[in-house]
Amino acid sequence: MRDKSxxxxxxxxxxxxxxxxxxxxxxxxxxxxxxxxxxDLLQPFGVRDFSLTWxxxxxxxxxxxxxxxxxxxxxxxxxxxxxxxxxxEPDAPGLFFRKRAARILPSYYFCLLVSLxxxxxxAQYARFGDYLLDLFAHLxxxxxxxxxxxxxxxxxxxxxxxxxxxxxxxxxPLLARLFRRFPLQxxxxxxxxxxxxxxxxxxxxxxGADPLHINQLPAMLGVYANGMLAAIVWCRLHSVRRRxxxxxxxxxxxxxxxxxxxxVCMLHDGLDRAAAIQRWQVDYxxxxxxxxxxxxxxxxxxxxxxxxLFANRAAGFIALISYNLYIWHTxxxxxxxxxxxxxxxxxxxxxxxxxxxxxxAPWHFAWQxxxxxxxxxxxxxxxxxxxxxxxxxxxxxxxxxxxxxxDAKAVRPA
Numbered sequence: 001m002r003d004k005s006x007x008x009x010x011x012x013x014x015x016x017x018x019x020x021x022x023x024x025x026x027x028x029x030x031x032x033x034x035x036x037x038x039x040d041l042l043q044p045f046g047v048r049d050f051s052l053t054w055x056x057x058x059x060x061x062x063x064x065x066x067x068x069x070x071x072x073x074x075x076x077x078x079x080x081x082x083x084x085x086x087x088x089e090p091d092a093p094g095l096f097f098r099k100r101a102a103r104i105l106p107s108y109y110f111c112l113l114v115s116l117x118x119x120x121x122x123a124q125y126a127r128f129g130d131y132l133l134d135l136f137a138h139l140x141x142x143x144x145x146x147x148x149x150x151x152x153x154x155x156x157x158x159x160x161x162x163x164x165x166x167x168x169x170x171x172x173p174l175l176a177r178l179f180r181r182f183p184l185q186x187x188x189x190x191x192x193x194x195x196x197x198x199x200x201x202x203x204x205x206x207x208g209a210d211p212l213h214i215n216q217l218p219a220m221l222g223v224y225a226n227g228m229l230a231a232i233v234w235c236r237l238h239s240v241r242r243r244x245x246x247x248x249x250x251x252x253x254x255x256x257x258x259x260x261x262x263x264v265c266m267l268h269d270g271l272d273r274a275a276a277i278q279r280w281q282v283d284y285x286x287x288x289x290x291x292x293x294x295x296x297x298x299x300x301x302x303x304x305x306x307x308x309l310f311a312n313r314a315a316g317f318i319a320l321i322s323y324n325l326y327i328w329h330t331x332x333x334x335x336x337x338x339x340x341x342x343x344x345x346x347x348x349x350x351x352x353x354x355x356x357x358x359x360x361a362p363w364h365f366a367w368q369x370x371x372x373x374x375x376x377x378x379x380x381x382x383x384x385x386x387x388x389x390x391x392x393x394x395x396x397x398x399x400x401x402x403x404x405x406x407d408a409k410a411v412r413p414a
Contacts, residue, residue, distance in 0.1 A: 016310075021056065025062075031372055054271050068224070080235050083232075084239060164216070259294040324384075342370040
């Protein structure tokens with residue numbers, strides 16, 4: 001597990017906000033709850049129609065932020081050694097794979113087990129072979145490779161990111177060695193490969209996007225490359241931080257604000273092109289992750305008050321349970337609705353996306369609010385329980401068991 005002394009607190013906040021926005025996006029898809037803040041709140045300042053609905057409606061982009069953070073954190077030990085040759089050596093490939101497996105697989109397979117026992121049935125598939133393929137693909141983390149296990153899966157749809165992550169883990173040790181020796185060249189090659197893949201496979205001639213290819217690993221290589229390069233810049237900046245000019249925090253805070261404004265403008269631009277939202281996503285994925293990288297780098301040397309917004313106990317707790325928040329939240333969303341929690345009338349024959357589409361019904365707004373509150377409370381409770389009862393104990397047990405076996409081999413007589 002990562003040494004606490006090496007933890008970067010502001011990244012906890014970035015991760016926490018990203019996961020909450022992704023969850024808000026999926027909640028909005030199921031509730032259609034619009035802005036609860038009065039629309040005329042800022043009229044005295046000349047803002048006629050104030051709304052934050054654009055935040056959850058663009059939340060799909062923040063999955064890329066989570067992958068960017070993954071690339072940053074995975075490469076951070078290498079970046080630290082590049083900035084300081086006396087820094088601790090990065091983990092050998094074998095230990096790296098063991099740590100990654102201990103970190104993600106227990107919660108992931110527990111989620112699959114619960115889905116198999118209670119939610120996923122062969123009868124839900126057109127063919128039994130599709131059920132077997134979906135199951136095999138999820139067990140092997142290859143479910144983004146086939147439409148039956150990505151687009152047509154009956155398991156939680158958000159698990160596709162685990163497929164991308166695991167595939168990236170498999171190539172990371174070799175990639176990290178190359179990136180450490182030739183950082184700019186590797187960054188350029190990975191970014192170019194991502195754009196080439198998007199141009200050849202993710203775009204369709206009519207201005208749309210191929211849903212199978214937009215979220216496969218090759219399309220994400222530019223995002224990971226931005227994260228890895230950001231880790232190098234971060235370590236270089238912090239190695240000379242004491243020698244930076246006194247006005248550096250002010251300049252960094254201004255850059256942080258400018259990059260944040262650029263991110264907001266990009267999200268609004270994507271929302272304006274909602275008819276081709278997936279096409280916009282793949283076309284601007286690299287640029288979006290680049291602006292997020294600038295935001296993170298400037299945040300790290302900005303004023304302490306700004307950093308506190310991201311480096312606080314609440315953000316740390318959300319970051320701690322973020323993995324289980326991510327893999328469980330859509331199951332909670334859909335099952336609450338399937339179980340009529342909170343209660344709502346049965347759908348009429350001509351209903352579409354019931355009950356969120358029942359605007360004007362006397363019970364509708366109350367249901368939306370209750371559904372939203374129930375979702376957030378249940379998600380936090382389930383994620384905390386899964387983190388402290390499954391993820392952390394299983395990871396400690398797996399790593400301790402492996403260490404005991406290695407120690408036994410070391411003391412075994414020849």
